[in-house]
Amino acid sequence: MQRTVDSGPFPPSPPPSTTDPAVIAAHDWAAFDAVEKMVDHWERPGWSGDTRAYYWMLTIPEESPLVGHMRQCQRALAHFGFDDIAPDGLHLTLGRIGLVGEIGGDRLDRLTADAQQRVSGRFTLRAIPLSASRGAIRYSVAPWRPLLDLYQMLHEVGARHGLPFRKPAAVFRPHMGIAYSNRTLPAAGVRAALRPLRELDPVDVLVEQAHLVVLRREARAYRWNVARTLHLAPC
Template sequence: MLLTASPTAFPAAPPPSTDDPHIIAAHDWAAFGSVDQMNNHWDRPGWHSSTRAYYWMLTFADAAALTEQMRSCQQRLASLEFDLIDEDGLHLTLGRIGLTNEVSGAQLHTLRTRASARLPDAFTISAVPMAASRGAIRYSVAPWTPLINLHSDLSLASDQCGLPLKKPTSVLRPHIGIAYCNRTQNAHEVREAIRPLRDLPAITVQIGQVELVELRREDRAYRWRTLAVLPLR
């Protein structure tokens, strides 16, 4: 799958390599280097306390080394006063399927069946400290190729059910957030706070399943109800 540049993605252009962790991390950092001002992550039209939507997601509540390092990084970034992600809220978003009131139970059942039939083999990724976007502090992730392949398979299953994902695979930019910006803030201050964390070691995480969840926003945090856990081969 060929990744393409898009103004809706961050970074807008894909990295020169989708597998080399050093190139991916440097590309993410360079993209954040062009940001002058961070924005309130929660200022998103269309999201309300009553909004519920179906998503494909990877979660990491059982990845002890990753959650331990995340907590350490969050403590070192406490002066920024961002909204911190809880251990059970750590995730990698793969794609939005649709609002719950727009997707029928029959469609959801068919989607689960078709997605299960075409999932790839389990794989390993590395969470690489640390970068940021316009609205969040986050890990870079490498390699992208197995995530791109997984997203492509899920996207095809969604297309077959008449539920195209909100964003195509071509604009996928995998990352794992640890803290959300909750106001307008000078990005230079955030860069200086993050910079020392970039010397921390990457954390290896095994990806053996993908989850279908019903997502909501609650008290400036994402919460979800897991509807299905689909094991990779």
């Protein structure tokens, strides 16, 4: 059976502005508007039930207003049967640095201590409803600039410790997923369902920490345990 992989950066190109929320959201939607079919997110090479990998990510507390906003959107899309992200699972993935078992704890300590000396201040992200990729329903986020700076710093610090991100900053497309597609289906019907949700107000989230986590897959969901934490400086 042919595998339907949601691969490559999406959107394929970055937006013309990495700071303007309206431009970023419009760019994400234009990219999804060109998608004919959604695919099965879970048909991804290199992952199994036994895979454990270290990722840097931002996590959203369950008590955040954004989680209630996400649940509202998930309920509106329930008839598609997507695999919803759990209330304690909302996150923004930065990138992967390696497999568990290949990286010792002392090395993680040195990496985190080095990154902590270079991390910049806290910032606010705006989660903008609602768009999609080939394999997931997601929020656009803005601005990208502090995320790109954080990504580049972690990539450079990681490289000094032999633990760079697997992908360069040029293909990083910040977003926050709320549900995963679990089959192939026409994208036109999904777009029609998303359009009224795009009229909802955006939600601002204060980013105070970044976490290095041990990521795993359980059934059709991502779960993690926090291994190390970076604390962003007060503004």
